[in-house]
């Protein structure tokens with residue numbers, strides 16, 4: 001059995017969005033394999049999160065583990081300035097083969113937020129190079145999420161995001177209304193007008209439109225009409241605005257298409273990928289642009305693209321990504337995602353009739369119960385752990401995005417737990433409220 005010093009953790013370790021004076025409970029994990037996390041007390045949890053969209057092929061996949069072990073023995077890291085290596089070259093070759101053909105130039109970054117920073121810098125440098133220096137603003141749609149660094153924060157939802165907390169340090173950007181038309185449905189007029197109007201009015205200042213194609217993840221858990229993406233592509237062409245697709249959560253099959261842009265058949269000028277790029281084994285992201293963007297950057301006053309992280313194109317991370325992409329190339333993901341989608345549609349349908357549930361939606365390997373009220377993440381998480389599953393609700397959403405290799409019985413356990421917790425929600429929240437009162 002593994003020894004986890006929870007007291008040390010509470011005293012000294014930040015967790016995502018955590019408090020050091022009132023740390024939320026954490027669960028010690030000792031190991032994981034397939035779609036199962038093993039707690040340090042030996043109990044198993046079926047993983048409904050893929051560790052935040054990343055671990056698509058499951059934990060301890062032999063192909064990825066072997067690739068990393070072999071790479072580790074040859075070259076774990078070397079700087080990328082003035083040096084290159086097979087790992088970066090072959091990964092980029094594999095990645096470009098999957099992407100829309102117009103995307104040709106790869107920047108290997110170390111995390112999703114950095115890939116977004118890189119994309120925004122590319123867009124700004126591009127317009128300098130094209131001699132339109134007034135194009136300095138970024139347009140995005142409301143309810144988006146693009147990461148936690150400063151430029152990424154500036155294009156997150158201005159109300160649910162962190163704009164107010166950091167005030168003037170967050171660059172003001174432009175926001176169009178979030179698309180209301182649902183995935184699979186045609187576009188409503190107000191969605192068309194919303195985007196058209198901002199572009200019409202401000203295009204002379206707008207360098208790029210950044211959005212999460214088809215699925216708004218951490219900001220909204222919302223699936224919108226692919227026609228909106230088509231419209232965005234058309235309007236960006238019309239108004240001379242670059243289109244940046246943030247596929248960090250949607251990429252690599254999660255929404256049922258290899259990339260969410262494929263649902264609309266469009267090519268962005270710049271695309272960001274991350275999370276599942278390495279199969280979730282180690283941090284790596286990429287920002288990929290077309291020839292036109294690269295050419296514009298070359299003509300900017302700097303003459304070069306101004307970014308270069310220490311761990312750029314880390315060989316170990318690239319080897320994990322190569323292995324993960326080779327698993328994608330087998331094409332199995334397609335059937336796996338479709339099977340997960342069909343099963344979730346069937347099993348989550350029962351939630352439609354629950355008084356706590358406002359909406360049920362499923363797209364690809366993502367299943368969402370939207371509730372009427374905001375949940376207490378810590379309390380609900382503990383309820384899921386009691387039921388042997390790992391689900392981390394936030395805001396008004398109980399949602400899952402399991403590894404593609406999950407077995408049908410495991411997925412059923414996840415959906416059953418979701419429905420049970422949504423059913424018992426009033427008692428669960430009431431009980432936790434009473435506990436808070438009595439414990440002060």
Ligand SMILES: *Cc1c(COP(=O)(O)O)cnc(C)c1O
Pocket residue numbers: 111112113114116145146147148212217218246247248249250274275
């Ligand atoms: C998670 C996410 C990011 C940020 O990626 P990190 O690796 O956490 O920095 C950016 N955009 C989207 C759409 C994401 O889901």
